[in-house]
Amino acid sequence: MTYSHTLADQLYFNDVLAIALNQANQASDPYRPVWHFAPQFGLLNDPNGLAYFNGEYHLFYQWNPKACAHGAKAWGHATSKDLLKWQHQPLALAPTQEFETHGCYSGSGLVNGEKLELFYTGNVKFTQGGRTAYQCRATYEAGKQVEKKGIVLPLPEGYSGHVRDPKVWQHQGRYYMVLGAEDLDYQGKVLAYVSDDLQQWHWLGEVFGHGLNGHHSDDFMLECPDLFPLANRHVLITCPKNWIERDGEKIETFDVTYHVGDFDYQTAAFAHQEGVLMDHGFDFYAPQTFADQEGRRILFGWMGKPDEFEAYQPTIAHGWIHQMTCARELTLVNGRLKQLPVAEISQMRHSQQCFTGLSTCFAGLSAELQLHDLQGKELTIEVADDLRIEVDSTGLRTVRRNLKTNQWQSIEWQGRVESLQLLRDHSSLEVFINQGEAVSTSRFFGKGFGVESDKGFKVSSKQEISATCWQLAQ
Numbered sequence: 301m302t303y304s305h306t307l308a309d310q311l312y313f314n315d316v317l318a319i320a321l322n323q324a325n326q327a328s329d330p331y332r333p334v335w336h337f338a339p340q341f342g343l344l345n346d347p348n349g350l351a352y353f354n355g356e357y358h359l360f361y362q363w364n365p366k367a368c369a370h371g372a373k374a375w376g377h378a379t380s381k382d383l384l385k386w387q388h389q390p391l392a393l394a395p396t397q398e399f400e401t402h403g404c405y406s407g408s409g410l411v412n413g414e415k416l417e418l419f420y421t422g423n424v425k426f427t428q429g430g431r432t433a434y435q436c437r438a439t440y441e442a443g444k445q446v447e448k449k450g451i452v453l454p455l456p457e458g459y460s461g462h463v464r465d466p467k468v469w470q471h472q473g474r475y476y477m478v479l480g481a482e483d484l485d486y487q488g489k490v491l492a493y494v495s496d497d498l499q500q501w502h503w504l505g506e507v508f509g510h511g512l513n514g515h516h517s518d519d520f521m522l523e524c525p526d527l528f529p530l531a532n533r534h535v536l537i538t539c540p541k542n543w544i545e546r547d548g549e550k551i552e553t554f555d556v557t558y559h560v561g562d563f564d565y566q567t568a569a570f571a572h573q574e575g576v577l578m579d580h581g582f583d584f585y586a587p588q589t590f591a592d593q594e595g596r597r598i599l600f601g602w603m604g605k606p607d608e609f610e611a612y613q614p615t616i617a618h619g620w621i622h623q624m625t626c627a628r629e630l631t632l633v634n635g636r637l638k639q640l641p642v643a644e645i646s647q648m649r650h651s652q653q654c655f656t657g658l659s660t661c662f663a664g665l666s667a668e669l670q671l672h673d674l675q676g677k678e679l680t681i682e683v684a685d686d687l688r689i690e691v692d693s694t695g696l697r698t699v700r701r702n703l704k705t706n707q708w709q710s711i712e713w714q715g716r717v718e719s720l721q722l723l724r725d726h727s728s729l730e731v732f733i734n735q736g737e738a739v740s741t742s743r744f745f746g747k748g749f750g751v752e753s754d755k756g757f758k759v760s761s762k763q764e765i766s767a768t769c770w771q772l773a774q
């Protein structure tokens with residue numbers, strides 16, 4: 301059955317059009333990124349359906365076009381020729397059917413000849429409490445409206461209603477899907493299915509989670525799993541959900557970890573190494589990867605988290621909230637994942653400035669800063685008034701003033717810092733340590749934002765350092 305553009309879809313699209321026509325003026329918005337992808341209005345979260353298809357990069361994304369808040373998500377859609385300039389496309393999926401009443405949740409894309417196959421989760425909440433989830437299929441042909449094909453997989457037995465975020469890929473003529481899940485013992489699991497036609501999916505097994513392949517944890521849910529081959533191994537990225545105690549309160553955590561290992565396509569077993577945290581900043585969640593036409597493994601992440609602070613972001617007054625990370629290329633070096641901005645980023649560089657000395661400022665709200673031969677030296681890089689990067693012989697700290705409490709908070713990466721590459725795009729900062737060995741990703745908004753006191757990057761050190769800065773423009 302095909303659910304092509306029903307009356308409910310038309311009504312939803314009309315609503316969104318009305319909001320679009322009344323959207324806030326972006327020209328007077330100091331927070332809006334110049335070259336990172338951000339929604340025109342409403343709330344963006346996870347990247348979805350990433351693919352290189354029909355001569356373009358496709359970025360779908362979790363989108364609530366109706367409010368700067370979470371809710372029944374739709375899929376937004378954008379395309380790009382170079383991963384830098386994005387063209388907004390018509391809304392791809394709206395939650396209009398009975399199998400997706402509370403959202404067309406995250407999922408992935410798979411190029412299939414003339415079609416881009418999309419898999420997503422139909423999220424359904426019951427009025428009496430509880431929920432279920434359906435894994436659904438839709439197809440996209442260039443220039444046409446996405447066609448929903450309906451449910452391909454109902455909720456499997458043995459799991460709660462939290463089974464979602466299908467990531468689909470092809471291997472030796474068969475199709476594989478991993479799903480994030482919570483089992484009935486409240487433990488996070490990654491599940492695998494196999495198919496020969498993308499329509500009938502057969503259980504393969506549990507891939508990852510407590511009690512499997514030597515892994516022990518009390519994470520209660522694993523969101524947005526991504527399992528992919530890289531340099532003759534496999535990498536599994538997951539977003540484990542857990543709780544921590546802070547000031548006597550139970551707070552939900554939103555981390556992203558990766559495990560390197562070997563996936564058995566017959567049994568779904570995944571023998572793996574220890575997990576490694578993928579980010580050491582404040583805003584990185586639900587990343588997704590895809591292989592492009594050159595075979596590069598490219599990642600986008602949501603530069604945000606569904607924490608209790610997001611409602612304080614000042615972009616809401618401008619009608620939008622959250623953005624994507626830059627496109628990052630992943631490589632595997634000595635069993636460790638490295639993340640670096642894709643090479644295309646260097647096309648935007650102009651107005652190079654070089655500096656050697658103790659302290660300086662590089663103006664510019666969209667700029668790249670590189671420092672090499674640091675050898676564990678002590679230095680501080682201030683960005684606007686509310687974010688700074690502190691480096692010493694023990695590692696790197698990202699220090700940010702909390703939007704709600706106004707208190708300074710910091711996140712640490714421990715190790716020896718040899719080099720740094722920083723990308724600032726108005727209200728976002730991505731810091732790549734030691735050629736991508738570790739990353740810190742954060743948004744920041746502050747009193748001094750974009751005004752006189754905002755020096756772009758203010759670098760200071762007690763030992764001599766050398767830095768190069770470029771302005772970035774499309």
Ligand code: FRU
Pocket residue numbers: 345346362373405406407421464465523524585586
């Ligand atoms: C992760 C997530 C996914 C879900 C989506 C809903 O941020 O919670 O698990 O599919 O967001 O927007």
